[in-house]
Amino acid sequence: MRGFDTSEFAARTERAQNKMQASGLSALVLTTEPEVRYFTGYLTRFWESPTRPWFLIVPASGKPIAVIPSIGAALMAETWLDDIRTWAAPDLADDGISLLADTLREVTLDDAKIGLPDGHETHVRMPLADLRRLQQTVGQRDLCGDDGIVRALRMVKSSAEIAKIETACAIAGRAFQRVPEIAKEGVALDAVFREFQMLCLDEGADWVPYLAGGAEQGGYTDVISPASDTLLQQGDVLMLDTGLVWDGYFSDYDRNWSIGSASQQVKSAYSALIEASDSAFEIARPGATAAGLFQAMNSVLSRHDADTGAGRLGHGLGMSLTEWPSLIPTDHTVLEPGMVLTLEPGIAVGGKILVHEENIVITEEEPRFLSPRAGMELPEI
Amino acid sequence: MRGFDTSEFAARTERAQNKMQASGLSALVLTTEPEVRYFTGYLTRFWESPTRPWFLIVPASGKPIAVIPSIGAALMAETWLDDIRTWAAPDLADDGISLLADTLREVTLDDAKIGLPDGHETHVRMPLADLRRLQQTVGQRDLCGDDGIVRALRMVKSSAEIAKIETACAIAGRAFQRVPEIAKEGVALDAVFREFQMLCLDEGADWVPYLAGGAEQGGYTDVISPASDTLLQQGDVLMLDTGLVWDGYFSDYDRNWSIGSASQQVKSAYSALIEASDSAFEIARPGATAAGLFQAMNSVLSRHDADTGAGRLGHGLGMSLTEWPSLIPTDHTVLEPGMVLTLEPGIAVGGKILVHEENIVITEEEPRFLSPRAGMELPEI
Known part of the structure; x- marks a missing residue:
């Protein structure tokens, strides 16, 4: 069988949210192909193009939220997600950072810790200038590591x-x-x-x-x-x-x-x-x-x-x-x-x-x- | 003909160094496959593996310096580079960051500006925690953007x-x-x-x-x-x-x-x-x-x-x-x-x-x- 039952993604998300609670994280921000796909099933070879950033937010509860280029909207709509926010990428002035920051402000409190995978075998797939700008834009929120949560989940396969x-x-x-x-x-x-x-x-x-x-x-x-x-x-x-x-x-x-x-x-x-x-x-x-x-x-x-x-x-x-x-x-x-x-x-x-x-x-x-x-x-x- | 004459890489490096001088940059640090290959000719599909970081330093003058996992030493030695520094990656305690920082301290002054591609269509391919540690390890040196230098070079093909x-x-x-x-x-x-x-x-x-x-x-x-x-x-x-x-x-x-x-x-x-x-x-x-x-x-x-x-x-x-x-x-x-x-x-x-x-x-x-x-x-x- 190709793909997964929706229950698989719901279980992954719930496990992540349990670990997030234990680690004091109010959200995860994911940027790479396997990270985004792990929680959504979003499967495309389009990641070969380095042009556009893609973001997925795993909030403290509820389904993940996609913040993605409009070119991916139709395919993402076929996943189990309900909340898909898009912008017309590439946007040289603001390539999704405002939309990502707005969404993070919406789903987290002012003093939230927001986790990004930061350990071995990871990287943050967005321009460094945008990452620095995101940090400035989310106010007092702390863009910290994900405490190894994504690693721990992905390492044990269903x-x-x-x-x-x-x-x-x-x-x-x-x-x-x-x-x-x-x-x-x-x-x-x-x-x-x-x-x-x-x-x-x-x-x-x-x-x-x-x-x-x-x-x-x-x-x-x-x-x-x-x-x-x-x-x-x-x-x-x-x-x-x-x-x-x-x-x-x-x-x-x-x-x-x-x-x-x-x-x-x-x-x-x-x-x-x-x-x-x-x-x-x-x-x-x-x-x-x-x-x-x-x-x-x-x-x-x-x-x-x-x-x-x-x-x-x-x-x-x-x-x-x-x-x-x-x-x-x-x-x-x-x-x-x-x-x-x-x-x-x-x-x-x-x-x-x-x-x-x-x-x-x-x-x-x-x-x-x-x-x-x-x-x-x-x-x- | 496969590959390039060495003169091609020398010319690319010289153009970069001229632009670096104009931008006040003492070195570039490059981390992604096309960036590293552009200045070296290092061609391998091994980048499909996200495990190991790879670093290339373009100093203010002279050939680029590779700071790479030992698994790549033999292949990198076939390029025009002379200075290839390796570590036994993966190293969970220090995955090349000390070696990279030491090399940067060797080739730049204390108050140097060190450029990383940070604009549209780029990302820094190393763990976020390592990037933050690198910033702390290089002292007063500023890890800033590359002023679009790599973009400007790569955009015009030979x-x-x-x-x-x-x-x-x-x-x-x-x-x-x-x-x-x-x-x-x-x-x-x-x-x-x-x-x-x-x-x-x-x-x-x-x-x-x-x-x-x-x-x-x-x-x-x-x-x-x-x-x-x-x-x-x-x-x-x-x-x-x-x-x-x-x-x-x-x-x-x-x-x-x-x-x-x-x-x-x-x-x-x-x-x-x-x-x-x-x-x-x-x-x-x-x-x-x-x-x-x-x-x-x-x-x-x-x-x-x-x-x-x-x-x-x-x-x-x-x-x-x-x-x-x-x-x-x-x-x-x-x-x-x-x-x-x-x-x-x-x-x-x-x-x-x-x-x-x-x-x-x-x-x-x-x-x-x-x-x-x-x-x-x-x-x-």
Whole structure:
């Protein structure tokens, strides 16, 4: 099923409002695509345009209020919201700031604390000059942080959200299965990238916001570069890492292939990656921590050269390609049922790196793979 | 040719530094993908991940300095930069802010003004709490606006940039030509969206960040909705509007088709759109203004019902899907050779809307179509 029942948005809003009350916040102001969509279901690729700001206010009670450019009015009217206020953006003199400030004054008291997500992995999507002007325009009201409320909500997915991520993961799995159709010795890496995106679409992706990877002898240099036109050759390890979207939710995992036979060193490194992600999977239950999953993987990887520069060994996943928590030694987030995580161990081998990635969901009991778990052996093409 | 000669980045930096001197700015701090790429050539789809902040400092003289997560070090080292400072992001305690502040203290005096893009169409891509902490950490230095410097630079494209946009436009043109292969009565709109993206890739797009459109009887309701699974039927007007990327530069234009015969009302409205974009094209020369192009189109459209809610009739185009200027009555930006614009007239017809869009470049003499100009008549499928 596409979209969500209205009850889903009502429940999210109620949970936010309960937390707001506990934190002494009279309203939230949200400005980014996933934040606005989380409370409304407002789904459009139009956010690709950086021109117009979009605002959503979550008041202390009642439904959220949209303060948005008129171009979005018709689509926002299809959501569960009742109160949609628009202006003719872009307005070079006042791009929605007065309308936003007026609305905030209407729904909060003079000394209110108004929360904006301000922590890790967030930003405020409006011009800095407008943010400063908003602060001046709302009088004594304090534009403060949101006390991690949006993070706490989004980090634990509903079953309806998990189903969407699982659909996205299944689409990616079918596309990965078909990689031998498009990749072999003598084919350029940028052609593989292009055709892999076509496979993702052909298998049902709505769109493919993210694709990275590499292919070099015995590994790759990094995992974020665009594709070159270098031809695949025997001894390359090809890696494709895609973040594709179905109904607004991402998959994010990779697969590796050896072009021709892999060296024993590469085979051994790949096995260590699988062993590492399995070791995290085994302990990924409620009560374990993000740091604990890191340590589980790192204890396997540190028998090899584990320094890939990636900075972490996995992360949350959902409406964004990457979300909280981070699988790092200092992230002590306690796992809860409904958290969706990537396990993303990396290893250095002969001056190159190899990275493996799976997507899992935390349940009351054992975790569950959302990506179809890769085998122990590096496949050869 | 992919990428740019180093001289391109040196020239951009020198122009910025000349403007910084005139504005009394000792450094720029840049945080978003196009801003960082503009001065470095750093091209990666990894920005899809919102987790890590990335910083680029343009000092008063010398090359820019990158202050970035270690995961980007290898790729940034392939650019023309010499000074690349990294930290192991994500760092929950200090995600690059100390390193950024230290670097700013090193390259500026105590009372320096440090510019961040703060105007229309910009945002600061770092957590709000980190921005506030940065302000406290740099002492007496003033984190102010950039005086529109980045806007002024990016708005006027080099010939190398224009060539990339033209390549992207040509790819889109070939994909649009092939739409009759995938769209006809009885096909679902979401299948058309999926397969059109495949056509864009097949014709050479690196990726397809943006696709919107619609198909309803005699027009569509808006131009930003995702595709439904409604089947195309006789009398629908199908519109596809794509922003595809080649080597980091966008095309952004649309095409319309009638499924079966179009009504006289729709044909007439479509002709008005073409007449409107032509009327703007004819005056799009150095010295004309963005507002002037709006007025030229609006004078045609206002003979019909021109209220589509879009808020403008075109915009700049380049490294982002939409850029300055806006074709609105209040944007008095004077056109210069090298500006790339979309002409995007819209019209209301029978409760629906129609929108047409072309991409042009301003030259010393006549403008030039980068998109293959559509014909006067609405094509039928």
